[in-house]
Amino acid sequence: MSKTVDIDWENLGFDYIQTPYRFLAKHVNGAWQKGELTEDPNLHIHEGSTALHYGQQCFEGMKAYRTKDGSIQLFRPYENARRMNDSARRLRMPQIPEEMFVEAIKEVVRANEAYVPPYGTGASLYIRPLYIGVGPNIGVKPAPEFIFTAFCMPVGPYFKGGLVPTNFVISDYDRAAPMGTGASKVGGNYAASLLPGYEAHERNFSDCIYLDPATHTKIEEVGSANFFGITADNKFITPISPSILPSITKYSLLQIAKERLGMEAIEGDVYLSELDQFVEAGACGTAAVISPIGGIQTQDKFHVFYSETEVGPITTKLYNELVGIQFGDIEAPEGWIVKV
Numbered sequence: 001m002s003k004t005v006d007i008d009w010e011n012l013g014f015d016y017i018q019t020p021y022r023f024l025a026k027h028v029n030g031a032w033q034k035g036e037l038t039e040d041p042n043l044h045i046h047e048g049s050t051a052l053h054y055g056q057q058c059f060e061g062m063k064a065y066r067t068k069d070g071s072i073q074l075f076r077p078y079e080n081a082r083r084m085n086d087s088a089r090r091l092r093m094p095q096i097p098e099e100m101f102v103e104a105i106k107e108v109v110r111a112n113e114a115y116v117p118p119y120g121t122g123a124s125l126y127i128r129p130l131y132i133g134v135g136p137n138i139g140v141k142p143a144p145e146f147i148f149t150a151f152c153m154p155v156g157p158y159f160k161g162g163l164v165p166t167n168f169v170i171s172d173y174d175r176a177a178p179m180g181t182g183a184s185k186v187g188g189n190y191a192a193s194l195l196p197g198y199e200a201h202e203r204n205f206s207d208c209i210y211l212d213p214a215t216h217t218k219i220e221e222v223g224s225a226n227f228f229g230i231t232a233d234n235k236f237i238t239p240i241s242p243s244i245l246p247s248i249t250k251y252s253l254l255q256i257a258k259e260r261l262g263m264e265a266i267e268g269d270v271y272l273s274e275l276d277q278f279v280e281a282g283a284c285g286t287a288a289v290i291s292p293i294g295g296i297q298t299q300d301k302f303h304v305f306y307s308e309t310e311v312g313p314i315t316t317k318l319y320n321e322l323v324g325i326q327f328g329d330i331e332a333p334e335g336w337i338v339k340v
């Protein structure tokens with residue numbers, strides 16, 4: 001295989017591209033079988049699979065980055081392993097040994113090395129670990145067998161333009177319940193976000209922002225990313241809630257804001273009535289990276305942050321630091337980078 005395939009790397013969006021290999025392992029009779037790489041992108045599963053009927057499935061999103069010297073690295077992959085196991089616990093699925101998870105990811109990346117975008121193109125290799133309950137079953141109970149698989153594809157920005165402000169709308173719908181599965185990366189949360197997301201797109205917004213499901217007074221998160229705001233007095237504030245996804249990017253930005261930018265970094269309540277405190281705002285996540293929020297449409301008003309067209313200075317600094325670490329240009333805090 002040539003070093004990299006011939007793709008228009010600079011113009012990639014966030015779309016499915018089939019790459020040659022994926023990893024697949026089965027959990028049968030209470031134990032993990034040795035997994036292996038396969039070339040078949042189709043899963044052949046039983047009609048009684050709980051993943052199909054009762055949503056017993058969870059997934060992860062992570063990326064591999066090509067550095068200046070041509071090597072490939074992962075960003076905090078053990079955090080994804082831990083979060084997948086947290087999701088699995090919530091859904092009564094067996095734990096996946098962390099080493100097995102990370103080794104599987106490395107194997108997939110190595111096997112598809114020609115699809116890891118070259119350094120300097122801004123693109124990266126998105127990896128999708130997927131964990132599903134399978135096998136014959138009809139009652140509402142955990143599956144008899146499970147499949148863990150991971151596939152990957154080169155991607156560009158999730159929100160149009162990447163580091164360009166876009167507008168979001170506050171949703172009237174909830175994506176999760178107060179003590180439900182909002183903090184788990186399970187398909188049901190995303191199924192619940194499809195109609196609100198569609199309606200937001202129809203109104204020309206990038207996506208919607210959900211409020212806390214108990215009181216509908218506080219910002220929770222975007223359908224596909226966490227939320228953060230920057231105050232005029234240099235605070236980085238991101239919502240705290242039991243029903244949002246514990247974003248690895250968010251925790252990384254909290255640390256970067258505090259330790260590298262000398263900001264006060266806070267996880268706290270973000271009341272919709274207090275949006276005026278923010279001079280900049282953004283959505284953050286693996287796919288979203290940092291997507292600046294130009295404005296937010298609430299029920300009665302359109303609230304603009306820094307600018308609808310320009311990225312604010314603090315958001316730019318956070319972005320440069322995060323992306324610099326991910327692509328190996330800036331030294332990472334201990335343990336964040338794992339070489340493939």
Ligand code: PLP
Nearest residue numbers: 224225226245247248249285286
């Ligand atoms: N919130 C939701 C609903 C997401 O789907 C994601 C993406 O994974 C995030 C937040 C960001 O999480 P992370 O930074 O771990 O990718």
Ligand code: COI
Nearest residue numbers: 061062224285286287288
């Ligand atoms: C990610 O950022 O990895 C996600 O899973 C978000 C999205 C594509 C659902």
